[in-house]
Amino acid sequence: MAGFIHDKLEIKFLILYIAARVIEPVPFDTMLDLTMCDEGVDYFDFSECLRDLVKTEHLTVSDIGLYAITEKGERNSQICESSLPYSVRLKCDKNIGECNRLLRRKSQVRASCEKRPNGTYSVNLSLRDDVGSLMDLKLMVVREDLANILVERFRQAPEKTYNEIISALLADGAGET
Numbered sequence: 001m002a003g004f005i006h007d008k009l010e011i012k013f014l015i016l017y018i019a020a021r022v023i024e025p026v027p028f029d030t031m032l033d034l035t036m037c038d039e040g041v042d043y044f045d046f047s048e049c050l051r052d053l054v055k056t057e058h059l060t061v062s063d064i065g066l067y068a069i070t071e072k073g074e075r076n077s078q079i080c081e082s083s084l085p086y087s088v089r090l091k092c093d094k095n096i097g098e099c100n101r102l103l104r105r106k107s108q109v110r111a112s113c114e115k116r117p118n119g120t121y122s123v124n125l126s127l128r129d130d131v132g133s134l135m136d137l138k139l140m141v142v143r144e145d146l147a148n149i150l151v152e153r154f155r156q157a158p159e160k161t162y163n164e165i166i167s168a169l170l171a172d173g174a175g176e177t
Helices: 008-019 028-035 043-055 071-083 086-108 144-156 158-170
Strands: 059-061 066-069 109-115 121-128 133-141
Touching (some): 008 028, 008 043, 008 059, 008 071, 008 086, 086 109, 086 121, 109 144, 121 158, 144 158
Antiparallel strands (some): 059 066, 109 121
16 A cells, blocks of 8 residues: 555544544535545545544534534544654645635635526625625626626635725715716
């Protein structure tokens, strides 16, 4: 075997190490991606170990399939983390850092659309930072395709949208007819 992880117990240690460091519950695929940081881990062993950790109440899985560490899992993770090879922990920490950055970003930028009773669409755009809400904007558009374009463009560059709204409102002559 080419990796540093050699058995299912080490895979369980690795899963607990990851679960203890992600900033919010994550789906199966994210847990899988983060755990596959070592060539010694394969999909089937990972799946079995993840299931075992839920059965032994080291992890929980929500109704929508999000995995989170329990208090018991936290305790055992702290005890066992030194058993993981240092190089695996380093690679894991780098991947977890990127994952946490994406999770944080996802919680800060919200964009959705919904059909209204009159057949038009509401587009809801929200931008937050660590302190609170920077912007909550609700727009009405007449077609679903336009609503989806607005949602996608906002997700791509929410700060740009925010700055352009501020600039437009502060521009000389704003509001003059």
